[in-house]
Amino acid sequence: MVVGPFGPATRRREFLSDPGAPLVREHTDRSDLARHFAAFARSAEHDGSPVYEQICRGAATDPELLALTELAPPDQRRPNILLAAVHFLLLDGAEHPLAAHYDTVLDWRRVSGAPPPAKAGGGVFSNFADFCRHYRAEVAELVATRATQTNEVGRCAALRPAFATVAAEHRQPLGLIDLGASAGLNLLFDHYAYDYGGLRRIGPPDSPVVLACELREDTVPPLGFPEVVHRAGIDRHPVDPHNEDGSLWLLACQWPGHLGRFHRMRDALAIARNVSDRPPVETGDIIEDLARIAAFVPDSAHLCVYHSWVAAYLSPGRQYELGQAITALAADRAVSWVFAESPYETPGLPSPPAPKTIKGATALVLVDLDAGSRRERRLADMHPHGVWMHWWGGG
Numbered sequence: 001m002v003v004g005p006f007g008p009a010t011r012r013r014e015f016l017s018d019p020g021a022p023l024v025r026e027h028t029d030r031s032d033l034a035r036h037f038a039a040f041a042r043s044a045e046h047d048g049s050p051v052y053e054q055i056c057r058g059a060a061t062d063p064e065l066l067a068l069t070e071l072a073p074p075d076q077r078r079p080n081i082l083l084a085a086v087h088f089l090l091l092d093g094a095e096h097p098l099a100a101h102y103d104t105v106l107d108w109r110r111v112s113g114a115p116p117p118a119k120a121g122g123g124v125f126s127n128f129a130d131f132c133r134h135y136r137a138e139v140a141e142l143v144a145t146r147a148t149q150t151n152e153v154g155r156c157a158a159l160r161p162a163f164a165t166v167a168a169e170h171r172q173p174l175g176l177i178d179l180g181a182s183a184g185l186n187l188l189f190d191h192y193a194y195d196y197g198g199l200r201r202i203g204p205p206d207s208p209v210v211l212a213c214e215l216r217e218d219t220v221p222p223l224g225f226p227e228v229v230h231r232a233g234i235d236r237h238p239v240d241p242h243n244e245d246g247s248l249w250l251l252a253c254q255w256p257g258h259l260g261r262f263h264r265m266r267d268a269l270a271i272a273r274n275v276s277d278r279p280p281v282e283t284g285d286i287i288e289d290l291a292r293i294a295a296f297v298p299d300s301a302h303l304c305v306y307h308s309w310v311a312a313y314l315s316p317g318r319q320y321e322l323g324q325a326i327t328a329l330a331a332d333r334a335v336s337w338v339f340a341e342s343p344y345e346t347p348g349l350p351s352p353p354a355p356k357t358i359k360g361a362t363a364l365v366l367v368d369l370d371a372g373s374r375r376e377r378r379l380a381d382m383h384p385h386g387v388w389m390h391w392w393g394g395g
């Protein structure tokens with residue numbers, strides 16, 4: 001039985017390795033996929049994941065690995081799905097020398113008390129390619145049936161002060177709805193500690209999750225925690241933190257080399273499992289099901305709807321419809337709409353310009369809606385995972 005850091009596993013994955021016929025299948029966008037792997041290698045090199053850099057550099061010219069990735073549904077046909085599938089199997093106990101190259105897997109096995117993997121002979125890429133041949137059936141099944149998914153609690157470093165701003169301005173406790181909530185980890189923002197540098201450390205001092213965020217302007221975001229009386233999320237594929245398979249998949253979507261983020265997600269999932277009144281994350285569509293779920297927010301609360309790195313996955317037309325759906329809520333009550341999204345990937349959202357251009361930043365925007373009135377503010381520009389933030393306050 002596998003004993004993972006989530007506790008004893010309730011099921012044991014049967015490894016069905018069958019090195020039968022090669023999975024090479026012709027596909028018209030093979031060269032696109034090869035380019036994606038080459039580009040991913042460059043970004044992994046830049047972002048501190050030498051393991052993924054080497055794997056993706058090799059995969060870009062490997063017909064078998066490209067064919068394996070092509071088994072994914074069209075919207076998932078990216079390096080991430082193959083990388084996550086292999087990472088998942090390694091975390092789940094697959095035995096192979098490749099495991100020794102992944103700091104995340106070594107750490108996971110150490111915490112579990114599992115024996116360390118055999119020392120890796122050969123390079124990362126040759127081990128990766130060999131793993132995919134050996135566990136081809138398992139990798140293919142995951143690639144064909146899963147979608148890469150994240151839940152980045154680091155974004156709470158910016159969401160928390162946005163919520164504090166909304167609560168202070170409306171002088172009411174909040175009713176929060178997280179659109180695209182994933183495992184609902186960002187709804188638990190007040191269970192994490194925050195370190196904004198200097199003496200600006202706030203939140204539960206014993207929280208295992210400490211979100212360090214470098215402030216890059218003289219302005220300091222509000223340091224308080226708003227009162228929240230209602231919390232709910234919506235996601236197409238909610239992840240139940242109690243579900244071992246779903247939680248392991250979220251972790252598998254992280255990168256080796258990013259051990260700090262891996263630990264943070266592991267610890268945030270543990271917090272979510274132990275919270276007695278964990279907010280529900282409903283299965284649904286953030287546009288079609290919003291009004292139904294918002295109707296449960298009590299009148300005593302100020303409705304605050306938010307999303308982070310979700311609209312980027314919608315077409316500009318759907319992004320506009322999302323704004324319309326949120327605006328429609330304001331026919332009945334005042335609504336604050338907070339989002340943390342890449343402005344380049346969300347042309348359908350209202351993003352007021354920043355006081356200065358911050359390359360690669362995620363925009364933190366607050367839109368206040370009340371009957372016919374509307375006020376849009378750029379509260380901050382932030383690193384996509386909340387590593388740093390330019391807090392503008394929106395004046």
Ligand SMILES: C[S@@+](CC[C@H](N)C(=O)[O-])C[C@H]1O[C@@H](n2cnc3c(N)ncnc32)[C@H](O)[C@@H]1O
Nearest residue numbers: 150151152180182235236237284285286308310
């Ligand atoms: C990149 S993740 C971000 C998750 C979380 N907001 C965060 O900041 O970590 C995007 C999430 O949005 C969900 N999602 C994307 N489009 C959706 C839709 N139309 N309706 C519901 N959920 C959606 C996905 O299932 C996924 O969990």
